[in-house]
Amino acid sequence: MNGVHDLGGMENMGPIAPETDEPVFHERWESRVHALVVASPTRRNIDEGRHQRELIPGPKYLAMSYHEKWFTGLCDLLVKYGYATRDEIAAGRAAPGFKTETPVLTADVVGERLRRRGSYVRDAAPPKFAVGERVRTRNLNPHGHTRLPRYARGHVGVIVASHGAHVFPDTHAHGDDEDPQPLYTVRFMARDLWGETANPKDSVSLDLWEPYLERP
Numbered sequence: 001m002n003g004v005h006d007l008g009g010m011e012n013m014g015p016i017a018p019e020t021d022e023p024v025f026h027e028r029w030e031s032r033v034h035a036l037v038v039a040s041p042t043r044r045n046i047d048e049g050r051h052q053r054e055l056i057p058g059p060k061y062l063a064m065s066y067h068e069k070w071f072t073g074l075c076d077l078l079v080k081y082g083y084a085t086r087d088e089i090a091a092g093r094a095a096p097g098f099k100t101e102t103p104v105l106t107a108d109v110v111g112e113r114l115r116r117r118g119s120y121v122r123d124a125a126p127p128k129f130a131v132g133e134r135v136r137t138r139n140l141n142p143h144g145h146t147r148l149p150r151y152a153r154g155h156v157g158v159i160v161a162s163h164g165a166h167v168f169p170d171t172h173a174h175g176d177d178e179d180p181q182p183l184y185t186v187r188f189m190a191r192d193l194w195g196e197t198a199n200p201k202d203s204v205s206l207d208l209w210e211p212y213l214e215r216p
Contacts (some may be wrong), residue, residue, distance in 0.1 A: 002141060004061055005054040008149025030067040037070055039105040042077035047173035051145035052077055122180035124165030128210060133159050135186060136216040145173035148212045155192055156216050160205065161185035168209055182210040
């Protein structure tokens with residue numbers, strides 16, 4: 001998705017300033033938001049959650065902290081799927097006569113759920129490209145979710161690894177089926193991406209799905 005939500009970020013948005021010894025949560029409310037997202041009945045898949053946060057208007061998105069974005073996306077999904085209304089969320093309580101749902105996550109299974117490792121590896125058609133092959137990223141400008149950064153579109157790189165088939169986020173984020181696609185690691189030289197001012201020894205490696213790629 002283009003704009004401030006682009007996976008690769010945007011230029012002229014200020015320096016990146018990593019926080020020394022950054023805590024997992026800065027405030028207690030952030031841990032509660034994390035717990036709500038994990039326990040929410042709307043948590044159908046990670047791609048849908050990511051795209052819901054991408055729907056936050058750019059100016060608001062840039063003014064929000066990380067967990068404010070999570071909370072906003074969660075509220076939007078709760079309303080979208082009919083689990084709560086805007087008035088109920090604002091009031092912090094259910095409306096009279098609201099039917100109580102069965103929790104999808106109870107306290108006694110939280111530890112096991114968080115330790116469980118999921119996998120997006122799936123079976124699919126054999127890959128079209130081979131390790132060592134040069135490929136060009138397609139110049140896509142989707143309105144929906146994508147894991148192809150805008151700065152890498154339309155550039156040539158070399159496949160350095162093939163990972164089998166994985167769930168394709170571009171369709172999975174929008175309620176469609178998993179649409180498994182071969183996944184590759186593609187290495188791009190920095191100068192091919194950003195021109196002659198880039199260090200000739202630098203490169204960037206991206207994990208990219210097959211529908212993003214074509215032969216040059």
